[in-house]
Structures are given as C-alpha cells and as structure tokens.
Amino acid sequence: MHSGALMTKRFLEGIKPYPGPAGGWGALRAVAKAVRAEMGASTGTRALFSMNQPEGFDCPGCAWPDPKHTSSFEFCENGAKAVTWEATQKRADPDFFARHSVSELWTWSDYALEEAGRLTHPLRYDRETDHFVPVEWDDAFERVGAVLRAVAHPNEVEFYTSGRASNEAAFLYQLFAREFGTNNFPDCSNMCHEATSVGLPQSIGVGKGTITLEDFGEADAVFSFGHNPGTNHPRMLGTLREVSRRGVPIIAINPMRERGLERFQDPQAPIEMATFGATPISSGYHMVKVGGDLALVKGIIKALLEADAADLAAGGVGLIDRRFIEVHTIGFEALRADIQKADWAAICEVSGLTQPAIESIAQVYWSAERSIICYGMGITQHRHGTETVQQLANLLLLRGNFGREGAGICPVRGHSNVQGDRTVGITEIPAEPFLERLDRAFGITSPRAHGHNAIEAIQAMRDGKARAFIGLGGNLAVAISDPQATFAAFRKLDLNAQIVTKLNRTCLLTAKESLILPCLGRTEIDVQAAGLQAITVEDSMSVVHASRGMLQPVSDTLRSEPAIIAGIAKASLPATVVTWDALIANYDRIRDKIEEVFPDFFDFNERVRMKGGFRLRVGAALRQWDTPDGLAHFIVADIPPGVGCEEHPFLLTTIRSHDQYNTTIYGLDDRYRGITGRRDVVFLNGEDLRDLGLEHGDLVDIVAGDRVLTGQTAVAHTISRGSVAAYYPEANCLVPLENYDKASGTPAYKSIPVMVRRAA
Ligand SMILES: Nc1nc2c(c(=O)[nH]1)N[C@H]1C(S)=C(S)[C@@H](COP(=O)(O)OP(=O)(O)OC[C@H]3O[C@@H](n4cnc5c(=O)[nH]c(N)nc54)[C@H](O)[C@@H]3O)O[C@H]1N2
Ligand SMILES: Nc1nc2c(c(=O)[nH]1)N[C@H]1C(S)=C(S)[C@@H](COP(=O)(O)OP(=O)(O)OC[C@H]3O[C@@H](n4cnc5c(=O)[nH]c(N)nc54)[C@H](O)[C@@H]3O)O[C@H]1N2
Ligand SMILES: [Mo]
Numbered sequence: 001m002h003s004g005a006l007m008t009k010r011f012l013e014g015i016k017p018y019p020g021p022a023g024g025w026g027a028l029r030a031v032a033k034a035v036r037a038e039m040g041a042s043t044g045t046r047a048l049f050s051m052n053q054p055e056g057f058d059c060p061g062c063a064w065p066d067p068k069h070t071s072s073f074e075f076c077e078n079g080a081k082a083v084t085w086e087a088t089q090k091r092a093d094p095d096f097f098a099r100h101s102v103s104e105l106w107t108w109s110d111y112a113l114e115e116a117g118r119l120t121h122p123l124r125y126d127r128e129t130d131h132f133v134p135v136e137w138d139d140a141f142e143r144v145g146a147v148l149r150a151v152a153h154p155n156e157v158e159f160y161t162s163g164r165a166s167n168e169a170a171f172l173y174q175l176f177a178r179e180f181g182t183n184n185f186p187d188c189s190n191m192c193h194e195a196t197s198v199g200l201p202q203s204i205g206v207g208k209g210t211i212t213l214e215d216f217g218e219a220d221a222v223f224s225f226g227h228n229p230g231t232n233h234p235r236m237l238g239t240l241r242e243v244s245r246r247g248v249p250i251i252a253i254n255p256m257r258e259r260g261l262e263r264f265q266d267p268q269a270p271i272e273m274a275t276f277g278a279t280p281i282s283s284g285y286h287m288v289k290v291g292g293d294l295a296l297v298k299g300i301i302k303a304l305l306e307a308d309a310a311d312l313a314a315g316g317v318g319l320i321d322r323r324f325i326e327v328h329t330i331g332f333e334a335l336r337a338d339i340q341k342a343d344w345a346a347i348c349e350v351s352g353l354t355q356p357a358i359e360s361i362a363q364v365y366w367s368a369e370r371s372i373i374c375y376g377m378g379i380t381q382h383r384h385g386t387e388t389v390q391q392l393a394n395l396l397l398l399r400g401n402f403g404r405e406g407a408g409i410c411p412v413r414g415h416s417n418v419q420g421d422r423t424v425g426i427t428e429i430p431a432e433p434f435l436e437r438l439d440r441a442f443g444i445t446s447p448r449a450h451g452h453n454a455i456e457a458i459q460a461m462r463d464g465k466a467r468a469f470i471g472l473g474g475n476l477a478v479a480i481s482d483p484q485a486t487f488a489a490f491r492k493l494d495l496n497a498q499i500v501t502k503l504n505r506t507c508l509l510t511a512k513e514s515l516i517l518p519c520l521g522r523t524e525i526d527v528q529a530a531g532l533q534a535i536t537v538e539d540s541m542s543v544v545h546a547s548r549g550m551l552q553p554v555s556d557t558l559r560s561e562p563a564i565i566a567g568i569a570k571a572s573l574p575a576t577v578v579t580w581d582a583l584i585a586n587y588d589r590i591r592d593k594i595e596e597v598f599p600d601f602f603d604f605n606e607r608v609r610m611k612g613g614f615r616l617r618v619g620a621a622l623r624q625w626d627t628p629d630g631l632a633h634f635i636v637a638d639i640p641p642g643v644g645c646e647e648h649p650f651l652l653t654t655i656r657s658h659d660q661y662n663t664t665i666y667g668l669d670d671r672y673r674g675i676t677g678r679r680d681v682v683f684l685n686g687e688d689l690r691d692l693g694l695e696h697g698d699l700v701d702i703v704a705g706d707r708v709l710t711g712q713t714a715v716a717h718t719i720s721r722g723s724v725a726a727y728y729p730e731a732n733c734l735v736p737l738e739n740y741d742k743a744s745g746t747p748a749y750k751s752i753p754v755m756v757r758r759a760a
Contacts, residue, residue, distance in 0.1 A: 230260015
C-alpha cells in the first residue's frame with residue numbers, strides 16, 4: 001500500500017459505542033484499577049473512606065456539595081481517581097531529575113510527566129546541565145525574592161491561582177501580592193466560570209449559585225445546560241437520580257448525547273447494581289448546536305411570553321410572575337421588546353432546534369411551580385458566555401424562580417475551592433470596600449489599579465510587560481489557549497516559580513530563574529508550630545467547611561501552601577508589616593483575619609468547627625439584590641450570528657474525557673463516549689461526515705485559519721449537525737489568545753470556527 005493510502009487508512013481501534021449506563025460496575029472497576037496502579041494495597045486506600053467526612057478531607061475532585069456534609073461515604077469514581085493520583089507511591093524525586101534532562105522531559109506527554117509521581121524536594125533549574133537540581137527551601141525563597149525585589153514595578157509580576165488552593169492559602173497569597181503592590185491575579189476561574197462571576201452580579205447582584213442541595217428535593221423541573229455530570233461531577237448524578245425518581249422532569253441541553261444525562265446506575269444502590277438496572281435521568285434531551293444556547297434561551301423566553309399573552313387573552317392569570325417582576329426587577333419592558341424583535345427563523349437556525357422543540361422546553365418550564373437551572377462550561381466558554389448566563393437569569397426571573405425553595409440558578413463549579421479562592425480576595429478587579437478593610441486589618445496600602453486576568457497575564461508576558469510568574473497550583477501554560485504564543489511568553493521571563501504537587505509542562509517552560517516548590521496535598525497531614533492544622537474550602541453552593549488531611553506526607557521536605565507563600569513573602573518584602581510566622585503557626589489566626597476582612601465570615605473559627613460547616617450569605621437567595629439600585633435586572637442581548645461560513649463551516653467545542661482532570665490525564669479512555677486507549681479523535685455528526693465525503697474512522701485535520709491539528713480520527717457520534725468536538729487540552733493549539741468573551745475575558749474554548757478535511 002502507498003504511504004498516502006496508509007495515512008488515510010481507517011483506524012478504528014479503541015472506538016466502539018458504549019451501551020451501558022453511567023456509573024455502575026464500570027465505575028467500580030475503574031476505581032479498583034486506579035487504586036491498584038497508584039497505591040498498591042497501602043494505607044492510602046483508607047484515605048478514600050475519609051473523603052468528605054466531617055473529620056476527613058474535602059475531596060479534591062470537584063466542587064459539588066455533600067448532603068449536609070455528614071453523609072456516609074459518597075462513592076465517586078472522579079474523587080477516587082483524584083485521591084489515588086495524589087496518594088500515589090510514585091515519586092519524582094531528585095534522582096528522577098538527575099536521570100532526565102529538561103529537554104528530554106519536554107518530549108514526554110502530559111500524561112507521562114504527571115505519571116512520574118509526587119514531587120518531593122524544592123528544585124531549581126540549572127541551565128549549564130539542563131537539569132532541575134535540589135535546593136534548600138531558604139535558598140529557593142531567596143531566589144524568588146531576588147527577582148521580585150528587582151522588578152521595575154510590582155505589576156511586572158503575575159500571581160496565578162488554581163482552584164484547589166485552600167481559603168487560607170489563597171487569602172495569604174492575595175495579601176502578599178497586594179502588600180507587594182499588584183492586583184495581577186490571573187486565576188483558573190478566568191477560564192472557567194468568569195462569565196458567571198461577571199454576568200450574574202449585573203443580573204441578580206451575586207456571582208454565585210443561589211440554591212442549596214436540598215432545593216433539588218423541592219424542584220418541579222430541572223434544566224441542565226452544557227455540563228457533563230457523569231464525568232465531571234459524578235456525585236451530582238446521585239442528586240439527579242433522586243429528582244428523576246420523584247417523576248420530576250429533567251431537561252438536558254447539550255450538543256452531544258452524554259450517557260450520564262441519559263441513565264445512571266448508582267454504585268450506592270445495591271438493588272440497581274445487582275439487577276443491572278438503571279435510572280433514566282433526562283426526560284427531554286435537546287441537541288442544541290454548539291454556541292446556540294443564547295438563541296435557544298431567547299427562544300424559550302419568546303415561547304413563554306407568547307403563551308403568557310395567549311393565556312391572558314383567554315382570561316387566565318398569565319404564565320409569568322407579574323408581582324415578582326414589579327416588586328423585584330427592572331428592565332422587563334426592554335426585554336419584552338427585544339424578544340418580540342427576535343424572529344423564530346433566526347432562533348431556530350442558530351440553535352439548531354425546531355420551534356415546537358423549543359416550545360416544549362418552555363412548556364415544561366411554565367408548568368413547573370419551581371425550577372432550577374444548572375449549567376457548566378458549555379455555556380460559559382463562548383464569545384457570548386456572559387450574555388448567555390444573563391439570559392438564563394432572565395428566564396428564571398420571569399417566573400420569580402429566585403429566593404424560594406426548589407428554585408434558582410446553579411452554576412456547576414469545577415475545582416473544589418475555585419469559588420472560595422474568589423471569595424477571599426483572588427480577583428484582579430477588587431472592590432474598594434474590600435481593599436479598605438484589607439488595608440485596615442494589616443496596615444498595608446493595597447494598589448487600587450486593576451490587575452491582569454489570565455489572558456491579560458499571558459499578553460503582558462508575551463509583550464515583555466510582565467517579567468515574573470508565580471503559580472499557586474495549576475498548569476496555566478497548558479490550560480490556556482494558544483500554546484504557540486503562551487510557551488514563548490513563559491520562556492522570556494526572569495522567573496517561573498511553580499507551587500505544585502506534580503510535575504507538569506508549565507514547570508518545564510524555563511525562565512532565567514525557574515523553581516519547582518512542592519507542597520502538601522489535600523490528603524496529607526499538615527503540622528505547624530501550634531500543631532495539627534485544618535484548612536477550609538467553599539463548595540459550589542457557598543457552604544464553607546473544614547478539611548483535614550490524614551495521610552503521612554510523601555516527603556518530610558514538603559511544605560504547606562501557606563508556609564511556602566509566607567516564605568516567599570518574607571524573602572520578597574524585607575520591610576513587610578505582616579506577621580507571617582505567627583499566621584502560619586496556627587491557621588486559626590489566618591481565619592481570624594479572613595473574618596476581619598470579610599464580615600460574612602463572622603465567628604469563622606467557631607462555625608467551621610460545627611458539623612457540616614456553614615453557608616455564606618447569598619443575597620439573591622433571600623431576594624436581596626446586591627445591585628447598585630437594589631433590584632434584579634433583565635438584561636438584553638443580541639443573538640450572535642450562527643457560523644457556517646465557507647471557510648469554517650463548523651464550530652468546534654473542546655471537552656474533557658472521562659479519564660482526565662483538566663490538564664491531568666489519568667488514562668486514555670473516555671468510557672461513556674466509547675473511546676479506549678486514545679485521545680486523537682474528533683467527534684462529528686454522521687451526516688456531516690458523509691457530506692464531507694468522509695467515513696467514520698478516516699484520518700482528518702481540523703483547520704482554524706492557519707492553525708491545524710493534524711492526524712485526528714473522525715468518529716461518527718450523536719452530536720448536533722454543524723458541531724464538532726475534540727479533547728482539551730490538545731485542541732488548544734486551535735484557539736488564538738484573542739478568541740475570548742469580551743465581557744468576562746473567558747477564552748472561547750467552545751466556539752472555535754473550523755473546517756475538517758481529509759488528512760494530507
Ligand atoms: N473528571 C473530571 N472532573 C472534573 C474536571 C475534569 O477535567 N475531569 N474538571 C473540573 C472543572 S475545573 C470544571 S470547570 C468542571 C467542568 O465540567 P463541565 O462543565 O461538564 O465541562 P466540559 O467537559 O468542558 O463539558 C461541557 C459539556 O458541555 C457540552 N457542550 C459543549 N459545547 C456546548 C454548547 O455550545 N452548548 C451546550 N449547551 N453544551 C455544550 C459538552 O458536550 C459537554 O457535555 O468539571 C470539574 N470536574
Ligand atoms: N480547551 C479548553 N481549555 C480549557 C478548558 C476547556 O474546557 N477547554 N477548561 C478550562 C478550565 S474550566 C479550567 S478550571 C482550567 C484549569 O487550569 P488549571 O487549574 O491551571 O489546571 P489543572 O490541570 O487543574 O492543574 C493541574 C496541576 O495542579 C497541581 N496541583 C494539583 N493538586 C494541587 C494542590 O493541592 N496544590 C497545588 N499547589 N497544586 C496542585 C498539579 O501539579 C497539577 O499538575 O483549564 C481551562 N482550559
Ligand atoms: Mo474549571
């Protein structure tokens with residue numbers, strides 16, 4: 001066979017539809033495998049049973065809350081993988097780094113880098129030998145300090161946070177950066193729920209979800225927009241299963257058929273497991289076009305308002321909550337006018353759904369006394385993410401679905417403490433009252449100028465305006481768009497310091513001074529001068545609770561995140577006025593300070609010691625609208641034009657596989673989508689494939705302007721027409737840095753105009 005023919009040969013190994021439900025025995029088998037591979041039969045397995053227990057540690061897997069946080073062990077494949085990943089017996093120790101140069105490690109896959117195991121010693125990059133070599137902690141801090149003391153302006157330093165950092169670590173980190181003199185806080189939230197953080201405050205006065213877990217027990221309808229619970233928040237399936245068993249409709253809006261939204265076999269339900277039964281999850285499944293949600297939600301509102309008018313004309317009381325609208329909101333007439341203007345043809349064209357289908361969703365909505373809308377990255381990671389979030393708020397406001405039981409909005413957060421990090425001050429656009437309290441509590445003078453978000457940080461590094469980068473967790477260079485520009489930007493720096501648990505590619509982007517500062521993980525015992533310490537986190541529903549590790553640290557040399565931040569702060573700010581040593585000796589003191597700066601944390605140390613912790617105030621959940629005029633706002637937005645130009649006929653969305661945690665690739669399977677042992681695939685609708693003259697299994701290139709992801713295998717999948725999907729982070733090379741939501745700065749990872757062609 002000619003090599004050309006070989007290139008386009010159909011390669012179907014590891015591609016086979018998965019017929020089973022989500023969860024079930026497959027999930028149990030996957031856990032057993034993860035435990036065997038990482039921990040052997042060691043003490044680590046005991047850790048699994050302390051997860052999300054009152055005396056145990058918070059699961060690092062996701063931010064979905066626990067029932068009262070006191071339940072019996074809630075079983076979750078995602079959580080088990082996250083814990084076994086951290087409690088692994090493999091080590092990336094100084095020997096490992098002596099054996100492998102940085103140039104060699106660079107050629108390893110992201111999977112292989114983390115697979116090397118837990119980091120054990122602080123390391124610095126030695127350019128002469130091209131190896132990372134061990135350093136003493138004090139030396140490491142001094143090296144960071146030397147660069148920070150020398151920068152021309154504090155704004156030349158970027159302080160990145162990933163969402164696993166505890167409240168205590170994040171609070172100290174922002175304190176340090178502000179005493180140092182900058183508000184540069186690029187944050188994983190900038191790539192995630194920023195559309196929520198920016199959009200919802202304008203609508204309802206708070207950038208967080210308004211419901212509690214108990215509200216699912218009272219809801220009459222649940223709408224799930226653009227998130228994949230079977231893979232990304234599996235414990236939510238237990239909640240949805242209960243909703244479904246009550247006979248309550250669950251409407252899924254997703255361009256792909258996701259098994260977890262279809263049916264679920266609960267590993268905690270012995271009968272379901274023994275009989276191979278399963279509970280159906282969604283009662284209606286609508287395969288919207290990628291990027292079509294704004295049009296769709298406007299269509300639902302249009303159908304609602306039309307039916308409302310018809311009901312009134314027929315002598316009814318109408319289908320919207322006029323009293324609520326009058327008392328609590330502003331902007332209804334403008335919304336009504338905007339919706340009247342929107343025409344059905346455009347709505348159907350852009351959303352990919354028919355008018356009757358959209359009307360059927362609206363009918364479920366108006367028939368329900370109480371509705372909950374959940375949403376994830378399928379909504380936020382678009383050029384119009386913020387506006388779409390606001391349309392969801394409009395929809396809920398129309399029927400007064402805020403501030404009463406069983407109703408509200410539920411942005412499903414990612415990282416286990418991404419919400420808490422924000423609450424305690426990680427933000428590039430701080431509010432003045434907060435800065436005043438911070439300054440008063442510590443006797444510092446915080447800078448007032450706004451800082452950089454994630455995209456702006458990379459741009460500043462690229463343009464030579466930022467000289468140093470410190471990462472509190474995460475793997476920004478791989479997580480953000482445009483690796484071509486990003487990698488080069490990192491390599492120009494004077495300092496790249498990474499506080500991490502495992503080696504990743506961002507650590508390998510060596511600058512003039514490069515440091516790896518290994519920290520304790522969530523599962524590990526943290527002892528400071530005053531004894532054993534606990535940290536705190538905030539879940540997706542604003543519940544703050546304590547977390548205490550119980551495993552022996554993988555190395556005596558590791559330090560806690562707060563201790564590392566304190567070390568860097570002291571070395572960088574010789575005249576610091578903050579008593580760093582006292583704060584890290586006893587984290588209660590950090591919490592006292594958090595309370596001083598954030599009044600909502602009153603009696604923090606007492607309340608966090610109560611079983612299950614406590615819930616922070618969420619104004620909108622009480623019908624208190626923390627907006628400038630004290631009202632909730634209807635906000636209008638135009639329908640963005642649909643895609644489908646000749647050059648780029650498809651919109652590509654990037655998704656997570658079942659075997660990954662963001663940039664951490666645990667394995668190469670994506671069980672529920674029928675992919676085994678590989679990630680080099682692109683999902684297309686079968687009819688689109690045929691129109692392209694292609695077949696299931698053909699080798700294709702995905703092309704976005706002059707950016708190409710080559711050699712992907714085309715997989716015919718249940719995905720809406722005009723939409724294609726590929727895995728994150730591989731597909732990030734197709735996203736230019738400038739492709740983001742202008743309102744929130746969120747990279748548009750899920751609306752990438754592309755064409756698909758047979759591989760050359
Ligand atoms: N196992 C695991 N768990 C995780 C993570 C992980 O990587 N692995 N990551 C954590 C983090 S940080 C986050 S933010 C969350 C992410 O959790 P999700 O929000 O579920 O994230 P994604 O996998 O990006 O998937 C989005 C879903 O949106 C759909 N989608 C794509 N484009 C569109 C669109 O245009 N419209 C609509 N309506 N839907 C669309 C996709 O088909 C997919 O089902 O999960 C957290 N939990
Ligand atoms: N194309 C595309 N890109 C995306 C997305 C997408 O859907 N599509 N999703 C975006 C989203 S939602 C997010 S949140 C970002 C994620 O961006 P990040 O948060 O930056 O990335 P992670 O992969 O979660 O970070 C993993 C690293 O964190 C470190 N780590 C793990 N646990 C700990 C700990 O306890 N402490 C410390 N200090 N370090 C730890 C480990 O060294 C590991 O290598 O990616 C974004 N990028
Ligand atoms: Mo995220």
